[in-house]
Amino acid sequence: MHLIDTHQHLWDLRQFPYAWCAGIPALNRDFLPDDYAAAAAGTGITRAVFMECDVDEPHLLAEARHIQALTDGWPLITGIVASGRPEQEGFRAHLEALAQLPKVRGIRRVLHTQPDELSAQSRFIQHMRLLPDFGFTFDLCVLARQLPQAIALVDACPQVSLILDHCGVPDVKGRSFDPWREHLRTLAERPNVACKLSGLVAYAGPGWTVADLRPWFDHVVACFGWDRVVWGGDWPVCTLGAPLARWVEATRELTAGASEDERARLFHRNAERLYRL
Numbered sequence: 001m002h003l004i005d006t007h008q009h010l011w012d013l014r015q016f017p018y019a020w021c022a023g024i025p026a027l028n029r030d031f032l033p034d035d036y037a038a039a040a041a042g043t044g045i046t047r048a049v050f051m052e053c054d055v056d057e058p059h060l061l062a063e064a065r066h067i068q069a070l071t072d073g074w075p076l077i078t079g080i081v082a083s084g085r086p087e088q089e090g091f092r093a094h095l096e097a098l099a100q101l102p103k104v105r106g107i108r109r110v111l112h113t114q115p116d117e118l119s120a121q122s123r124f125i126q127h128m129r130l131l132p133d134f135g136f137t138f139d140l141c142v143l144a145r146q147l148p149q150a151i152a153l154v155d156a157c158p159q160v161s162l163i164l165d166h167c168g169v170p171d172v173k174g175r176s177f178d179p180w181r182e183h184l185r186t187l188a189e190r191p192n193v194a195c196k197l198s199g200l201v202a203y204a205g206p207g208w209t210v211a212d213l214r215p216w217f218d219h220v221v222a223c224f225g226w227d228r229v230v231w232g233g234d235w236p237v238c239t240l241g242a243p244l245a246r247w248v249e250a251t252r253e254l255t256a257g258a259s260e261d262e263r264a265r266l267f268h269r270n271a272e273r274l275y276r277l
Helices: 019-023 033-040 060-071 091-098 116-120 122-128 144-156 180-188 200-204 210-224 244-254 260-274
Strands: 003-008 045-051 077-083 104-110 137-141 162-164 193-197 229-231
Touching: 003 229, 003 260, 033 045, 033 244, 045 260, 060 077, 060 091, 091 104, 116 122, 116 144, 122 144, 137 144, 144 180, 180 193, 180 210, 193 210, 193 260, 200 210, 200 244, 210 229, 210 244, 229 260
Parallel strands: 003 045, 045 077, 077 104, 104 137, 137 162, 162 193, 193 229
Antiparallel strands: none
16 A cells, blocks of 8 residues: 655755754754655555645745745655745745745644743734635644643643644653553543654663554554554654664554555545645
8 A cells, every 4th residue: 555755854064054054963964855755665655745844934935935946846746845944934925935836735833842841922922824725734743842832832722733743752672651652642632632642662672572562553543543653764764763664564563453444544545635636
């Protein structure tokens, strides 16, 4: 069964600066379309959603325009989640510019590197509420300890479609289930939130097994159900824990007991709906 990768990164350090990469030597190099194609070969990935890469300001719009132009010759990318700063005064104008790019489907503002109170600011919330006017989703990228802030943001934006990235960044390696487990259950009570099954291998550390991932994977599905989960490769960040192909293989093992319809929803149908692919 084919896969839609809802979390694919690409960056060219010669074109745009990504300061955060400097602290992670394994990621502090170019990751280009040919590299992704090689990593995804034989995995069954047929389409991908480009996920903004936390490019340095003021290159947010330029990154999205670059990827839009890239898709003209590389149709594997069928959607773009662009970078945005809801806390900034010019956010509406930024959305209007992004709306001119046909492949843009949503916005992400990485929150796990920011002060916890950022998403509680009145301007941030007011600007988040603009997203449905443009048909845009919001990818919610927070640490496990920030899930209460994420819940508050969701409650303030009930009309916005949000996708929680990386299962809420649990401590897989340390097996710290609580309070992540309960916070995730609470977040899943909000019907406008879906969860992206991604990131687990990076947080598991080297030497993980499928059995190590299963409790986290199963809890996400138990909370959100098969209708509100999507799959993401998180390449190349996933390579900190495993090659992309190994994460795909593990996903197929983790879903071996699911029905064909359930796997289809996780693997591609939900992504098609949420990201309007």
